[in-house]
Amino acid sequence: MLRSVLFGFAAVLMLAAPAAADDKPTLTIxxxxxxxxxxxxxxxxKAGFEKTCNCTVDFVAIDSAIGALRRVQLEGASSxxxxxLGLDTSLVAEAGATGLFAPHGLTFDKxxxxxxxxxxxxxxxxxxxxxxxxxxxxxxxxxxxxxxxxAEPPSFKVALEDPRSDxxxxxxxxxxxxxxxxxxxxxWKGLKxxxxxxxxxxxxxYGLFLKGxxxxxxxxxxxxxxxxxxxxxxxxxxxxxxxxxYPQIEVAGILxxxxxxxxxxxxxxxxxxxxxQGVIPETNWMYPLAGTPPxxxxxxxxxxxxxxxxxxxxxxxxxxxxxxxxxx
Numbered sequence: 001m002l003r004s005v006l007f008g009f010a011a012v013l014m015l016a017a018p019a020a021a022d023d024k025p026t027l028t029i030x031x032x033x034x035x036x037x038x039x040x041x042x043x044x045x046k047a048g049f050e051k052t053c054n055c056t057v058d059f060v061a062i063d064s065a066i067g068a069l070r071r072v073q074l075e076g077a078s079s080x081x082x083x084x085l086g087l088d089t090s091l092v093a094e095a096g097a098t099g100l101f102a103p104h105g106l107t108f109d110k111x112x113x114x115x116x117x118x119x120x121x122x123x124x125x126x127x128x129x130x131x132x133x134x135x136x137x138x139x140x141x142x143x144x145x146x147x148x149x150x151a152e153p154p155s156f157k158v159a160l161e162d163p164r165s166d167x168x169x170x171x172x173x174x175x176x177x178x179x180x181x182x183x184x185x186x187x188w189k190g191l192k193x194x195x196x197x198x199x200x201x202x203x204x205x206y207g208l209f210l211k212g213x214x215x216x217x218x219x220x221x222x223x224x225x226x227x228x229x230x231x232x233x234x235x236x237x238x239x240x241x242x243x244x245x246y247p248q249i250e251v252a253g254i255l256x257x258x259x260x261x262x263x264x265x266x267x268x269x270x271x272x273x274x275x276x277q278g279v280i281p282e283t284n285w286m287y288p289l290a291g292t293p294p295x296x297x298x299x300x301x302x303x304x305x306x307x308x309x310x311x312x313x314x315x316x317x318x319x320x321x322x323x324x325x326x327x328x
Contacts, residue, residue, distance in 0.1 A: 025260050026056045027267060029252075030068045030081040034203070035284065036061035044279035049270055055263055064201060065167050065250075069095055072255065076100070082258035083267065085125060089249045090170050092122045093313030101253040102261065104268055111272060111289040114247040114304050122251035123268040126277075126286035129245040129301055130171045131238035132158065132216040133206075133223045139215055142239040146176065149239075150190035157196035159205040159217040163320045167248065168202050168218055173323050174312065175246035178305035184319070188326035195327060221245065221298050226285045229296045244303035250286065 027049075036042040036059035046057040062068040065086035072079045079100075087095055095101060101121050108117040108124060117124050132149070134142050143149040149158070161169030177184045196214045199205035209217030216239065224236040252271065254264040270276055277288035287293055287300070 024055050025263060026058050027053075027082050027260055027263055028058045028060060028080050029083045029085050029267075030060050030062055030072065031085040032065045032068060033061040033063055035059070035086055039283065041279045041283040044283060045271070045276060048275055048279065049267055052270060053263065053266060055260075057267075064165060066091070066165060066170075072100055073098055077257045079255055079257055081255050082260050082264045083252050083254055085250075085252035087122070087251050087253070088167050088171075089247075089251065089309060090167065090174055090312055090316070092119060092251060093309045094316070095253065096121050097313065100255055100257070102256045102258075104254060104265055106265060106269055108272060112287065113249065113289060115306070119251070122253045123271065124289055125250040125252050125271060126280045126284060126288060127247055127249040128220040128222050128286040129247050129304070130168060130175055131219060131221040131223070131241070131245060133209070133219045133236055133238050134216045136235050136237050138212075142216070142237075144240055145242045146179065146187050146191070149194065150187070152194065154193040156194055157214040157216075158191075158194050159196055159208045159214040160198045161202055161205050161218060162198045162200055163323065165200045166202055168205075168220075169198065170316070170320070171246055171248055172218055173316075173319050174307055175243075175305065176323070177319050178246055178307050179243040185322050185326045188323045192327040198327075220248075220285070221301065222281075222285050222287065225281075225294075225297045229282060229294065238298075244305045245301040246305045 031042065034040050042059040046059060049057055062071055065088065068084055069087060069091065072081055072084055103120045104123050106123060111117060111124065113124060113127060143152055160172060163169035163173045176187050180187050197205060197208060202219070206217050206219055208214055221238050224238055227233040227236040252268055254261065258264055272289050274291045277290040280286055280288045281293050281297060
């Protein structure tokens, strides 16, 4: 009897042991779809962080960074997300005002960024600069400013993204406002004949450009590096605008409702290490915060424009309305 009881107890322990070993916390990260895609940085970051933690990383793909923010706003305290990754500096003030995000308590110094990082709630992920990309075999003399673009024949077309649904579209609104201030509406009015589409997403706009339906597309200074490195096509370039370039810094924030606060902070701290940042350039095609970009990446722009995040939060809706009214 005693032997059978001990045997049964041992069997229970043997069955229970694997379950206990597999009982890892899951860090759930909401992000935009291309970040989580097989070709994006998500899989590499997942594999890298899981080597440093006793956890599982689950990237949840949502159509856009703005869409991801709206989703956590709808879900509120019941959200399954521990981290929201993919917002940028044009949205941090709005996101912080929701009250859904917790301070990260981390220090980010000695990073490559357009400006020192001091935000107490959102952590940097990577950065880039908005630019108009063109095919050198089709456009021999690209415009060198917004005014030069406006002066092109009406047949010269560009593909843009909607600022209400996509961060590059919002970035263009900020770029023009930073460069032209009160004259921004005039620039938008001048651009109107050249706008072939204002797509819901970057994928849609850039796809039209790649199909040859437009002469240029709003993208990033690093987009030609993708074509040159990944596709072995050196025929793409970005137009050097004399006004300067507007940066996009992608960020990640921890949800207050997350039950894995320490693990989430560990992820944000690991995300700026050389190992993690080494995944970024040839998967997300943005500049890394640490380490050297691969050969083929363009040098950083020398003239960088900026706007205060608080001003963006207060004026963003009015600036978007101003742009859309000018091109109607």
